[in-house]
Amino acid sequence: MTETNPGSTSAKDGSAVGSTRGEWPLYEVFVRGKRGLNHVHVGSLHAADDQMAVHHARDVYTRRNEGVSIWVVRASDITASSPDEKDPMFAPSGDKVYRHPTFYDIPADVPHM
Amino acid sequence: MTTQVNDNRFDEAALQEQFDATIEAKDRIEPRDWMPEAYRKTLIRQVAQHAHSEIIGMQPEGNWISRAPSLRRKAILLAKVQDEAGHGLYLYSAAETLGVTRNELTEKLVAGKQKYSSIFNYPTLSYTDVGTIGWLVDGAAICNQVPLCRTSFGPYGRAMIRICKEESFHQRQGYELLMTMMRGTEAQREMVQESVNRFWWPALMMFGPPDDNSPNTEQSMAWGIKTHTNDELRQKFVDMSVPQAEALGVTFPDENLKWNEERGHYDFSTPNWDEFWAVVKGDGPCNEQRLNHRKRAWDEGAWVREAALAFAENQTAEAAATPTAADATPAAGVDTTTPEETAK
Numbered sequence: 001m002t003e004t005n006p007g008s009t010s011a012k013d014g015s016a017v018g019s020t021r022g023e024w025p026l027y028e029v030f031v032r033g034k035r036g037l038n039h040v041h042v043g044s045l046h047a048a049d050d051q052m053a054v055h056h057a058r059d060v061y062t063r064r065n066e067g068v069s070i071w072v073v074r075a076s077d078i079t080a081s082s083p084d085e086k087d088p089m090f091a092p093s094g095d096k097v098y099r100h101p102t103f104y105d106i107p108a109d110v111p112h113m
Numbered sequence: 114m115t116t117q118v119n120d121n122r123f124d125e126a127a128l129q130e131q132f133d134a135t136i137e138a139k140d141r142i143e144p145r146d147w148m149p150e151a152y153r154k155t156l157i158r159q160v161a162q163h164a165h166s167e168i169i170g171m172q173p174e175g176n177w178i179s180r181a182p183s184l185r186r187k188a189i190l191l192a193k194v195q196d197e198a199g200h201g202l203y204l205y206s207a208a209e210t211l212g213v214t215r216n217e218l219t220e221k222l223v224a225g226k227q228k229y230s231s232i233f234n235y236p237t238l239s240y241t242d243v244g245t246i247g248w249l250v251d252g253a254a255i256c257n258q259v260p261l262c263r264t265s266f267g268p269y270g271r272a273m274i275r276i277c278k279e280e281s282f283h284q285r286q287g288y289e290l291l292m293t294m295m296r297g298t299e300a301q302r303e304m305v306q307e308s309v310n311r312f313w314w315p316a317l318m319m320f321g322p323p324d325d326n327s328p329n330t331e332q333s334m335a336w337g338i339k340t341h342t343n344d345e346l347r348q349k350f351v352d353m354s355v356p357q358a359e360a361l362g363v364t365f366p367d368e369n370l371k372w373n374e375e376r377g378h379y380d381f382s383t384p385n386w387d388e389f390w391a392v393v394k395g396d397g398p399c400n401e402q403r404l405n406h407r408k409r410a411w412d413e414g415a416w417v418r419e420a421a422l423a424f425a426e427n428q429t430a431e432a433a434a435t436p437t438a439a440d441a442t443p444a445a446g447v448d449t450t451t452p453e454e455t456a457k
Contacts, residue, residue, distance in 0.1 A: 022418060022419055023216045043275075044206045063192075063196070063199060
């Protein structure tokens, strides 16, 4: 989930490199903490291109062995669900309690359930 | 995304209600949530000031990197100053989620339109100050920052969590440096005491003006941006520091500093607030030097930022000019040994 604010000019101009007062485009950074874990969003940074973004991400976000792998992506290339984190988009999953294991009553003495 | 909001024509009162409910529940506000304009402005001001403090804060100690007394101390100081740069970047990154650009913030800083912590306007006169800054200045920063990990704005809180983890190294390296000097000669012990005398009051002022003269505190606490008042944090810092000073074998320059059984806290004198306001307004010993240095670095680095952009544009243009070749073989100069998961 990007944290880029839609109102941020740096996010908007990401596709047109250098169009707003020469600011490097914004990248979002994802780090895999160790083998077996997902990449997790850790923050953002500015870089002139993809390779520089990876190098900067190493220096800014992994100075103490915080990661074994880094993804960077232009903030402007991220499509997000909606401006509101509490959007009704997620409402349909709210009333489907039968999707959870605790919905089903099983006698306590049945083993391994 | 902005148009979506306009289509829905949410009533502002309903949005305010949702915002208040989130704050009330001690839940976090995230960048794309609606927020009152004053909340956004307050946060931009506070996070930017915090980010600037980290960046300007590189200077007083950076001065000593080339004159570190040993390779060990030099490696430690380099790592510490690099961390300060990193902290500044985490915070600028958080500020940008509020709809400002990093360039804008830097330009406001060098134009003197945004502030940074006044502690960095005091000079570092000897290497001992590296130790004192680590112990007292970073110690005060930790006191201030630990509660900010639970601040109501998500990205700011997350940046603070990363920063606090690293500040602990800063404080411990400083205290260890001072301990080493205290085990040295009489002259070295005097240097430590002299340095502590100079930094004690400015460190206490880092928590900001007293509560009865801090107009923003009440609103910031109502919004969950701040969770403790300036005076509460200052007291906490004094209570923490006194036993550390005793263990080190130094004293603080305050004859009124003594344990108050009734309050369960140390009493201490009122800092010189006239000095505080003078430094905030630009009349500290190093205000001009710090700002000029930052401005020079910004101006002299402009060609590097522009050259990197021009190079990136050329690479894109080249790749576009030879589409088939680019598909078959990677562009020259690009490292092809990317790990399997660097999803391209």
